[in-house]
Amino acid sequence: AQSVAQPEDQVNVAEGNPLTVKCTYSVSGNPYLFWYVQYPNRGLQFLLKYITGDNLVKGSYGFEAEFNKSQTSFHLKKPSALVSDSALYFCAVRDNVPGRRALTFGSGTRLQVQP
Amino acid sequence: EAQVTQNPRYLITVTGKKLTVTCSQNMNHEYMSWYRQDPGLGLRQIYYSMNVEVTDKGDVPEGYKVSRKEKRNFPLILESPSPNQTSLYFCASSSRDLNEQFFGPGTRLTVL
Numbered sequence: 001a002q003s004v005a006q007p008e009d010q011v012n013v014a015e016g017n018p019l020t021v022k023c024t025y026s027v028s029g030n031p032y033l034f035w036y037v038q039y040p041n042r043g044l045q046f047l048l049k050y051i052t053g054d055n056l057v058k059g060s061y062g063f064e065a066e067f068n069k070s071q072t073s074f075h076l077k078k079p080s081a082l083v084s085d086s087a088l089y090f091c092a093v094r095d096n097v098p099g100r101r102a103l104t105f106g107s108g109t110r111l112q113v114q115p
Numbered sequence: 116e117a118q119v120t121q122n123p124r125y126l127i128t129v130t131g132k133k134l135t136v137t138c139s140q141n142m143n144h145e146y147m148s149w150y151r152q153d154p155g156l157g158l159r160q161i162y163y164s165m166n167v168e169v170t171d172k173g174d175v176p177e178g179y180k181v182s183r184k185e186k187r188n189f190p191l192i193l194e195s196p197s198p199n200q201t202s203l204y205f206c207a208s209s210s211r212d213l214n215e216q217f218f219g220p221g222t223r224l225t226v227l
Contacts, residue, residue, distance in 0.1 A: 006157075009155075032213075032214070034215075036218075041221075042220065042221075043119075043205055043218035043219050043220045043221050044158075044205065044207075044216075044218040045218070046215045046216065046217075049214055049215065051214060090157060090158065094213065102160055102163065102173055102174070103148075103160065103213070103216065104160075104174075105150075105157045105158040105159075106157050107155055107156060107157040108157050
């Protein structure tokens with residue numbers, strides 16, 4: 001079975017400071033990893049993905065994530081946080097086993113950026 | 116504009132009264148899925164469909180039905196809703212490679 005853990009319910013950071021939102025995963029086979037963001041009263045929006053290749057993946061709105069196979073982690077990062085980054089962030093994973101199609105989401109981390 | 120639409124956006128109903136939440140996408144996507152979002156639990160997959168007439172259970176299918184008669188539509192049916200199905204529901208679609216899912220705006224359902 002595949003699973004995702006987001007160990008922090010909430011992350012608080014001051015505007016202009018770097019931010020990290022943590023994610024660890026468990027899958028059989030090679031992982032496909034994703035980050036999504038949810039703004040209030042909206043659906044989820046895709047931020048970035050790791051399929052293969054470089055461990056550092058760049059995505060929308062200046063976000064990036066680092067894939068670490070040995071630590072089974074895929075932390076989301078941004079060098080300088082904005083107040084407008086405040087939202088709910090979800091990490092998701094699926095494996096590459098042929099025929100398997102389900103995507104598993106973490107429980108979400110609320111990011112609060114203070115001005 | 117590429118989008119996933121859901122209707123209704125808000126629904127309050129009573130226990131046992133059958134309801135359908137519609138989902139439609141205009142991107143010609145093969146894959147469609149339904150999720151429910153509950154506080155502290157993230158998104159949990161209810162059902163998904165890889166193509167027309169092909170559906171499969173996700174993690175929490177009990178109490179729900181789906182159909183995929185047309186590629187663009189994937190309705191979620193609650194034959195006899197119960198209060199534990201009060202939740203925020205999202206429909207999503209993606210192309211065959213599943214590398215990015217597009218989400219609808221959500222349907223907030225309350226079952227009294």
